[in-house]
Amino acid sequence: MTTTLSVNSPAIDNSHLKALNQLDIPARLLLGPGPSNADPAVLAAMDRQPIGHLDKAYLALMDEVQELMRYAWQTDNHLTLPVSGTGSAAMEATLANTIEPNDKVLVCVNGYFGHRLVDMATRYGAEVSTLHRPWGEVFTTAEIRTALATHRPAVMAMVHAETSTGVCQPMAGIGDLCREYDCLLILDTVTSLGGVPLFLDQWGVDLAYSCSQKGLSCPPGSSPFTMSDRALAKLNNRKSNVANWYLDMSLLSNYWGKGRTYHHTAPVNMTYAIREALRLLAEEGLAARWQRHQNAAERLYAGLEDMGLECHVPREYRLHTLTTVRIPDGVDGKAVTNQLIDQHNMEIGGGLGDLAGKVWRVGLMGYNATPENVDKCLAALKQVLADLG
Amino acid sequence: MTTTLSVNSPAIDNSHLKALNQLDIPARLLLGPGPSNADPAVLAAMDRQPIGHLDKAYLALMDEVQELMRYAWQTDNHLTLPVSGTGSAAMEATLANTIEPNDKVLVCVNGYFGHRLVDMATRYGAEVSTLHRPWGEVFTTAEIRTALATHRPAVMAMVHAETSTGVCQPMAGIGDLCREYDCLLILDTVTSLGGVPLFLDQWGVDLAYSCSQKGLSCPPGSSPFTMSDRALAKLNNRKSNVANWYLDMSLLSNYWGKGRTYHHTAPVNMTYAIREALRLLAEEGLAARWQRHQNAAERLYAGLEDMGLECHVPREYRLHTLTTVRIPDGVDGKAVTNQLIDQHNMEIGGGLGDLAGKVWRVGLMGYNATPENVDKCLAALKQVLADLG
Numbered sequence: 148m149t150t151t152l153s154v155n156s157p158a159i160d161n162s163h164l165k166a167l168n169q170l171d172i173p174a175r176l177l178l179g180p181g182p183s184n185a186d187p188a189v190l191a192a193m194d195r196q197p198i199g200h201l202d203k204a205y206l207a208l209m210d211e212v213q214e215l216m217r218y219a220w221q222t223d224n225h226l227t228l229p230v231s232g233t234g235s236a237a238m239e240a241t242l243a244n245t246i247e248p249n250d251k252v253l254v255c256v257n258g259y260f261g262h263r264l265v266d267m268a269t270r271y272g273a274e275v276s277t278l279h280r281p282w283g284e285v286f287t288t289a290e291i292r293t294a295l296a297t298h299r300p301a302v303m304a305m306v307h308a309e310t311s312t313g314v315c316q317p318m319a320g321i322g323d324l325c326r327e328y329d330c331l332l333i334l335d336t337v338t339s340l341g342g343v344p345l346f347l348d349q350w351g352v353d354l355a356y357s358c359s360q361k362g363l364s365c366p367p368g369s370s371p372f373t374m375s376d377r378a379l380a381k382l383n384n385r386k387s388n389v390a391n392w393y394l395d396m397s398l399l400s401n402y403w404g405k406g407r408t409y410h411h412t413a414p415v416n417m418t419y420a421i422r423e424a425l426r427l428l429a430e431e432g433l434a435a436r437w438q439r440h441q442n443a444a445e446r447l448y449a450g451l452e453d454m455g456l457e458c459h460v461p462r463e464y465r466l467h468t469l470t471t472v473r474i475p476d477g478v479d480g481k482a483v484t485n486q487l488i489d490q491h492n493m494e495i496g497g498g499l500g501d502l503a504g505k506v507w508r509v510g511l512m513g514y515n516a517t518p519e520n521v522d523k524c525l526a527a528l529k530q531v532l533a534d535l536g
Numbered sequence: 537m538t539t540t541l542s543v544n545s546p547a548i549d550n551s552h553l554k555a556l557n558q559l560d561i562p563a564r565l566l567l568g569p570g571p572s573n574a575d576p577a578v579l580a581a582m583d584r585q586p587i588g589h590l591d592k593a594y595l596a597l598m599d600e601v602q603e604l605m606r607y608a609w610q611t612d613n614h615l616t617l618p619v620s621g622t623g624s625a626a627m628e629a630t631l632a633n634t635i636e637p638n639d640k641v642l643v644c645v646n647g648y649f650g651h652r653l654v655d656m657a658t659r660y661g662a663e664v665s666t667l668h669r670p671w672g673e674v675f676t677t678a679e680i681r682t683a684l685a686t687h688r689p690a691v692m693a694m695v696h697a698e699t700s701t702g703v704c705q706p707m708a709g710i711g712d713l714c715r716e717y718d719c720l721l722i723l724d725t726v727t728s729l730g731g732v733p734l735f736l737d738q739w740g741v742d743l744a745y746s747c748s749q750k751g752l753s754c755p756p757g758s759s760p761f762t763m764s765d766r767a768l769a770k771l772n773n774r775k776s777n778v779a780n781w782y783l784d785m786s787l788l789s790n791y792w793g794k795g796r797t798y799h800h801t802a803p804v805n806m807t808y809a810i811r812e813a814l815r816l817l818a819e820e821g822l823a824a825r826w827q828r829h830q831n832a833a834e835r836l837y838a839g840l841e842d843m844g845l846e847c848h849v850p851r852e853y854r855l856h857t858l859t860t861v862r863i864p865d866g867v868d869g870k871a872v873t874n875q876l877i878d879q880h881n882m883e884i885g886g887g888l889g890d891l892a893g894k895v896w897r898v899g900l901m902g903y904n905a906t907p908e909n910v911d912k913c914l915a916a917l918k919q920v921l922a923d924l925g
Contacts, residue, residue: 157738159822163606167815170581170808173593182586182804192559193805194583197571197755199883204562211556218552231757232621235800236782267781349546360801366586368620368757368803391780392656393625409888411624412749414757415571416582417803419559426556433548494588499798 175488176515178524179496180310180469181338182360182367183512185420189365192423197415201407205415208422209403215425216371219340219363219433220355222347226396227373228403229421231414234337234358237370239267240394241333241354244374244382245302248272253300253330255291258282259311259499260335264304271390276300282312282501283471285464288320295328301381302331308339311499313460313471313508315343322351331378337361340371341428342440342468342512353378359417362440362468364513365424369417372396424513440467443516447509450525454532459506468516471498471506480504483531491527564877565904567913568885569699569858570727571749571756572901574809578754581812586804590796594804597811598792604814605760608729608752608822609744611736615785616762617792618810620803623726623747626759628656629783630722630743633763633771634691637661642689642719644680647671648700648888649724653693660779665689671701671890672860674853677709684717690770691720697728700888702849702860702897704732711740720767726750729760730817731829731857731901742767748806751829751857753902754813758806761785813902829856832905836898839914843921848895857905860887860895869893872920880916 177184198205209228216227230237242264246252252273254264257280268275278294280286286305295303303325307316318334325332331353339345341362347355353375360367374382374396382389382397389395393411401408428436444467448458451472459471474480480497484507487493496508509524511517566573587594598617605616619626631653635641641662643653646669657664667683669675675694684692692714696705707723714721720742728734730751736744742764749756763771763785771778771786778784782800790797817825833856837847840861848860863869869886873896876882885897898913900906 156733157610157735160610161607163603163612164818164821165600165603165607166818167600167604167811169577169815170584170597170812172584172587172808173591174585175587175591177586177588179588182588182801184585185805188558190583190585190805194579195559195561196563196573196579197566197749198561198564199566199568199571200756202562202564202877202883208559211554214552214554215556218550218554221546221549223552232625232782233801233803236621236625239780239782263781270777270779270781344545346546358801360586360804366803366805367589367801368806388659390659391628392652392659393621393628412571412622412747412756414622414755414803414806415749416574416579416755417757417806419561422556423559426558429553429555432553488591494591 174492176493176520176523178515178520179494179510180508181510181512183364183510183515185366186364186424186427186514188427189420189423193366193416193420195419200413200415201409206407208418212418212422212425213403215429216373219425219428220345220347220373221349222373224373224375226379226400228399229369229418230372230394231411232370233367234356234370236394237356237372238335239391240372240396241356242267242271243389243391243394244396245331245354245378246271246273247385247387249274250302251276251298251300253278253294253298253303255286255305257284257286257312257314258306258309260306260309268304283314283459285314285316288324291321292324295324295330299328300330302333304333306335308336308343308466308468310338310469312502313466313469314464315339315466318350326351331381338466338468341436343466344437347373359421359424361512363421363424363428365420368414369421440511440516443511443518443521444470446518446521447511450521454525454529468510468512470509471502472509473506478532480507482535486531486535487527493524493527563881565882565909565912567904567909568883568899569897570747570899570901572753572899572904574755575753575813575816575903577816578809578812582755582805582809584808589802589804590798595796597807601807601811601814602792604818605762608814608817609734609736609762610738611762613762613764615768615789617788618758618807619761619783620800621759622756623745623759625783626745626761627724628780629761629785630745631656631660632778632780632783633785634720634743634767635660635662636774636776638663639691640665640687640689642667642683642687642692644675644694646673646675646701646703647695647698649695649698657693672703672848674703674705677713680710681713684713684719688717689719691722693722695724697725697732697855697857699727699858701891702855702858703853704728704855707739715740720770727855727857730825732855733826736762748810748813750901752810752813752817754809757803758810829900829905832900832907832910833859835907835910836900839910843914843918857899857901859898860891861898862895867921869896871924875920875924876916882913882916
């Protein structure tokens with residue numbers, strides 16, 4: 148008995164059949180908000196055949212990735228693992244695993260990703276209150292204390308490195324306040340991990356998330372997530388299941404922990420890639436890595452100043468990995484970014500939200516944080532501004 | 537004013553710093569339930585520098601991927617796109633976007649993934665009822681009609697290709713029943729897409745999901761999702777937001793559709809990979825692709841029979857991509873799979889759930905569905921059984 152197609156099947160419809168050429172990707176220098184270029188060693192590591200997600204060789208890899216993520220973040224958190232998606236999935240994982248319906252959540256909003264945290268937290272049934280600052284400013288511990296005392300949230304979420312504004316939030320004292328008010332602290336480190344100083348445990352951060360395609364010089368698709376024992380206690384005491392199966396850490400921790408219980412198929416090749424990215428970070432060392440980013444950023448600031456361009460953020464709060472540059476009066480910002488792509492194969496970003504049309508966003512992240520790239524960027528920008536001026 | 541690390545920063549803790557060697561992955565022939573081996577052309581496509589997820593070159597790629605997914609699934613659904621995660625994320629996307637709290641959902645359960653659908657649907661607040669069949673059997677249209685008439689669900693979910701049992705569900709008439717009872721039909725095609733005949737529109741399927749690492753011969757991490765206009769109408773009429781931000785199609789369709797509105801950073805290199813996988817499928821053609829899988833499966837059945845081994849599923853319901861083989865009495869199934877890995881670098885799967893310890897699972901999927909691989913598998917299995925016997 149055969150089930151040959153012609154007998155039982157409808158005819159195949161070829162209306163969506165396209166004959167495509169092999170992939171042809173332009174060689175871009177990615178100096179925008181991300182993705183950044185990958186380290187060629189990371190691409191080489193990714194370009195291997197997959198193995199099974201329960202293969203002992205894969206399980207060994209998982210341990211290595213977890214341990215080096217702890218180093219990168221400066222945390223001892225046992226529950227530290229890559230989420231099988233891009234940074235927004237890891238962001239959602241922090242909220243999904245901490246929020247039960249009607250929990251009070253306080254979100255500090257001074258940019259695009261603060262708004263996203265509000266949107267996500269609301270979907271998980273939280274009673275969300277917000278503390279606002281203009282895009283480009285930071286929060287003070289005094290105003291955070293007042294907000295904690297007023298709202299008494301179970302969870303507070305804030306952004307360490309706001310990719311939409313180029314601000315780096317000073318973290319001293321904030322974790323202590325969250326402990327004083329018995330509240331978990333979630334921190335967005337999407338644009339800081341692997342680029343600027345991060346000390347999760349010293350800062351008293353309970354949950355953090357990041358991405359692979361910025362400071363780690365890896366393609367997007369495997370996203371660091373960590374949670375403290377304090378956060379885990381809240382998870383273990385939930386009355387309801389986590390309202391998201393794919394991101395449920397009570398299940399995922401059994402796969403990434405001792406049980407090795409199958410949850411979902413891991414993005415195996417992305418794990419190869421992030422393992423190599425973390426290996427390279429460990430080889431360079433955090434101090435050297437952070438210094439390299441600082442040097443690149445300071446070279447950029449000096450060059451912009453020479454060109455008469457202004458940064459949007461006061462110097463002391465600037466994020467080394469991502470610089471917002473004010474678009475001068477009379478200049479069409481979009482025309483500039485288009486010409487950078489078309490004539491220089493160079494990507495820089497435009498503004499988002501409150502800063503749309505007002506700034507460019509220049510990223511110097513991971514593999515790309517070099518003096519050569521700063522000089523290329525400044526030269527290209529100078530030429531395009533002259534051409535369009 | 538510099539912010540040199542040594543001034544403001546705590547000391548770096550090196551307790552999690554490990555010096556690792558470069559990645560060393562064993563060369564496995566993956567003949568289990570997935571991941572399967574990737575086509576080398578897919579790995580080559582993936583091994584390119586990322587570009588921006590709003591780059592016009594990337595936007596062109598997105599259109600190509602969407603169009604070839606429609607061909608692969610035989611659907612005209614406009615909303616057809618890859619989810620930025622592995623197959624379980626795409627599975628969750630079908631439920632998250634159709635279920636509002638207290639919606640009635642009927643799940644047909646005859647294997648592991650039916651149970652997972654129940655778990656997920658429950659988390660989205662559905663009132664779930666189930667129709668059960670033993671692991672290895674299929675559902676009849678008569679019993680489905682009775683269940684629809686009894687429960688009157690808004691959504692029915694079932695599995696076309698049960699990876700845990702090796703059963704392929706006949707689909708004739710089921711879509712018509714769902715329309716008669718005004719219910720959306722969700723279909724799991726994780727182990728059928730790119731391997732066995734699939735005609736979503738002819739079958740009246742409203743939502744389907746799949747993965748990249750089986751019939752498509754791609755690494756895991758980019759997962760096909762599609763929804764019909766009927767399903768979209770339910771999404772557009774929701775009273776509440778989709779309870780999952782990352783998978784919310786009302787947002788994602790603006791990025792994958794005309795608006796190109798940024799939602800989350802796409803896993804760019806995984807899109808390169810699945811685009812190449814779909815290009816190869818289009819080049820081979822669906823009829824030839826399905827026939828190749830059928831031929832490989834029949835060669836396997838014949839070889840197993842020669843060895844005196846039995847398949848768990850009656851021939852007419854066998855899934856060509858995944859065969860469940862009964863472990864003979866007195867044989868330690870786990871010892872066999874371990875020895876296949878250790879001595880032959882060959883992965884086959886064990887049983888899950890009700891079939892744990894009772895079957896092996898042999899996958900012949902995508903790039904791996906060749907007579908040479910069938911022969912390798914049979915020879916290795918014969919030798920291991922002799923060695924252990």
